[in-house]
Amino acid sequence: MRTSTIILVLALSCQVYAQTSLTLTRCRNALDLIIAVDGSNSMGEPNFRLQVTSVSNVVNALDVSQNNVHVGAILYSQEVEAPIIPMTSNKTQAVQGILGWRYPDQETRTDLAIEVAIDMFQMDGRGGNVPQVLIIATDGASTIPARTLAVADEAKRRGIQVYVVGVAGARNEIDLNEMQAVASSPDKVLVTPDFQTLESTLRNAAEQICISLECGQAQIDMVFMLDTSTNVGPAGFQQLKDFIIEFLFFAHIHVGNIRVGLMTFGDSPMMHFNMLTYIGNEQGLNQAISAIPYRGGGTNMAAAFQFVREQMYTVANGDRQAAPDVVIFVSGSMANINTAQTQQEAEATRAAGIQVYGLGVNLPSMQDLDLVTSRPLQDNRFTVANLAQLQTIIQPIYSNFNRFCADPPPVPACYMGQTDIWYVVDISITAERLSRFDFTNDFAQLKNGLIQQINIVLDPSVSNPGVRMGLVSYSDQSQRVVSTADLSSVSRTAQAVNAIPGFIGVGGSNIAQALQQITEPPQQSQWNSYVAMVTPQSAFLNLQAVQAELSR
Known part of the structure; x- marks a missing residue:
């Protein structure tokens, strides 16, 4: 049976862990929640009533009680409208207050709603480990955007988690850029196509407060x-x-x-x-x-x-x-x-x-x-x-x-510190024949495998300035194609691997002589230094000479 002996170097420093996927979700029982509801003139009375019903249904589904969720609600338009639903552990009181709102039919002063929410959290919030969450429902851009962003930043500075739920509607007047700037993070921006789907989107926002x-x-x-x-x-x-x-x-x-x-x-x-x-x-x-x-x-x-x-x-x-x-x-x-x-x-x-x-x-x-x-x-x-x-x-x-x-697990970008890696690659006729018979011509599979390893180091998301690479190719004779002392040795090694075979020698595989090409010591004694030998199993017939070079 034809086999290849390959020492995988990068696995020594970058480990991949495959796990069975099973989602576990847990929610903090204690939560201080305020829902701010838009009452501007862009939606009309029917849609406003749909919105009010959606918000009341979401509140009704929460575990509102003394030890769990405390909820408050704000209706805003040209101003924050009365009645404000104060933070309460009484679900019935909150739901009835929301259903009693009248349609203001004026501007979109989102800034005023956030200001009032900050005051409510400060006066009635439980503090400590109890999360404070503000969900803003709106169908359009705020009337005074600069002020809206300023007070939103203040809310976030105080540790309030801000979610924004936008209703696109037929006129699609929502400002996604403003919504993202107001929210605590992009994942806390949710958009729903109309007021009929608002309730399910609000429920999604409430569920995001839990962590999976x-x-x-x-x-x-x-x-x-x-x-x-x-x-x-x-x-x-x-x-x-x-x-x-x-x-x-x-x-x-x-x-x-x-x-x-x-x-x-x-x-x-x-x-x-x-x-x-x-x-x-x-x-x-x-x-x-x-x-x-x-x-x-x-x-x-x-x-x-x-x-x-x-x-x-x-x-x-x-x-x-x-x-x-x-x-x-x-x-x-x-x-x-x-x-x-x-x-x-x-x-x-x-x-x-x-x-x-x-x-x-x-x-x-x-x-x-x-x-x-x-x-x-x-x-x-x-x-x-x-x-x-x-x-x-x-x-x-x-x-x-x-x-x-992840299944299959991704090859991770990896920070490798100060590391020297030498690839010692057999390009003899024997190795080429194995590549041709078992895979494709011209060492294609071999080169692909090596490039995948090198790309972990070259991954642009991780800076690895301390990694150096060298490449030795060999058959009866050997040559050092890239040295770890060369400038840009990692990218040069990648280029050289793509150019394999470079030359094809005749006869067997003199791996002991190839290892003699590795003469550059690590730049500092504490650096990691690895050798990856890619060779047919038959190359180890002269095992004593190979071991002597490895010991050196």
Whole structure:
């Protein structure tokens, strides 16, 4: 049987995890919700009545009660119309108030509705871990767009999650750009074609307040790195702990697939519990997080990343070989201890296959957060102006988790740190014959496989300036086509692979001589350095010589 011996190099640094897909959805019972309803003259009385009925039906379907959903409602046109439905746990009172509204038939002062909603949340909202959500229903652009955007920004700054539901209608007067600017994120903009379908769209908006983990059976080894430095302060640290508990509410800890460890860092790192301590024990996990003391001190990110890599992610502390390693790094400070080593330790952590999500709170600069976060930054880095906004980033992170159960799993873009990769490729007549007989002429399948690996490094979504590549081709004789010391060695290797065979030698495969072409050492001793040999099995007949060169 003809076989090829291939050492796959990139898998050492980039792991792909296939999981069975099972969606698990969980909703926070406690929720403060305000629905702002447009009463402008663009819709007409019949459509206004349809809108009122839709909103009342959605409220009627919610679990409005003392301990669960509190709901309020606002009707706006040229002004905010009376009666305003104050935040209440009385469903009947809310529904009757909404059904009693009269059609104002004037302008679209969305700005006034948002202002009133902010005041209502401040006066009647429960605060703490209870999310505050504003759903704005409208069929057109606001009367004063600049003011609408300004007050929407203020609402979001206060941690209010803003959804916008647009009704296109026959006249299609909605302003999608304005809707996206007002909403907390693009996924919180929903458009429905008419008022007959508004109710189902409003229900979709309400359901988005829940969080779905599509990878319900995904195994994830998760470690929280929590900033406990002086800059955070005792009150701020308590809010960080509350956020972690809120975040983990949606992780289905009771199922046992997601394991959680937690460490803090200030002057030095400290483990509070590892990933084995609270498997399946959600209550115990929450109690342990609540009991973590505030420490104060400086901000030693370098020591923290060395600690998470060497101490938290060990088999003894619950790390599973088949589960992706995910760090949630939460910081409200800039590094001020051992700062020169921050980038090196963070890169070593990511190069070990650990995915780092960076969460920054009121940071004066993104410099340190960018150094430590996995690439691409737009998917893995999250920043908020204050601690109240942390809730808004829970959903995007869980959405990112869903990639762990893609089927088939994608080849990930991968940050590889400082790495040298040598490809040693057999282009003898024997190898060409195997390629021709088993696949197609001219090494097509071989080249395709190598290019797919190289493209992981060339992926534009991830910067890999520290990766160097070399290519040696050989049969009876060998030649070093690209050296790791060459400029643009990765792109040059890709070009050279596409040009294989370059030449076709006769006779056997002298792999020992080919390995002698690798003379460039890693630029620094701590760099990763790999050799990938692509050759027919018969090339290993002179195994002793090959082993001698590999040892060298």
